[in-house]
Amino acid sequence: MRATLRRQLLHLATDLSALAADPDDLGHGFDLLTRSYVTPVADAARAALRSDPAIAPLLRERYWGPWPSPAELQAMPAGSLGQAYAGWFADAGGQPMPDPVIAAGSDGDDVWLHLRVRHTHDLWHVVCGCPPTAVGEAAMSAVNVIQLRWPGSAMLLGADLLHRCLEGPTPGAVDVGRAVAYGLELGRVCGPLLAQRWEEGWDRPLADWRAALGISAQVAASPFAGDASEGITRSAGSNEGIRRGGSAH
Secondary structure, X not given: OOHHHHHHHHHHHHHHHHHHHOOXXXXXXXXXXXXXXXXXXXXXXXXXXXXXXXXXXXXXXXXXXXXXXXXXXXXXXXXXXHHHHHHHHHOOOOOOOOOOOOOOOOOXXXXXXXXXXXXHHXXXXXXXXXXXXXXXHHHHHHHHHHHOOOHHHHHHHHHHXXXXXXXXXXXXXXXXXXXXXXXXXXHHHOOOHHHOOHHHOXXXXXXXXXXXXXXXXXXXXXXXXXXXXXXOOOOOOOOOOOXXXXXXX
């Protein structure tokens, strides 16, 4: 085994061990995701996304539409995507992420992919009906495994499930196994989230977005259905599925 690979595996094992003991360990969660992005599996995942015919048009034009202010989003029609998105932040006193800044010379395909996933992550939460809790993030990690093939998301799921095996379910919370099963099924049937021009439909009903993506029935029957926390977030800017306990990156 190459020395570099051995070191990489040791670092990943350390991160996974820490997360299995404490799923709210943001530091090791971010480290794990960062390390996972420079693996051959992540290279293959990005290549698959670049070649996806639904995503490729947005990638070619570096698509980025307008993101209204929180006040503008809140003023949109009741039940719209924009108002639902704003509600996540208004209810908790947080703010959506600022518009991204792509440094000169770093506007490659992979930069756009990572920025787009990171910037729209909270929107995916809203559309998928997953609350900003540990189990909600586990469900979104499962969605990412299917839709993005992110290796880091798969490792996060492994840590979540191992913690569940070691510690048992959290009283009063949706069981993480059910959340993961929901996310995997949702990711399988849902239209590609990364291919959506969300900015062209802020005032479109959230129910219409879900119907167009083919997930209305799944969201209605989700383990989070009726969860008051589904529409509330504690922070913005999570790193593709890491917001443990409401912390942001």
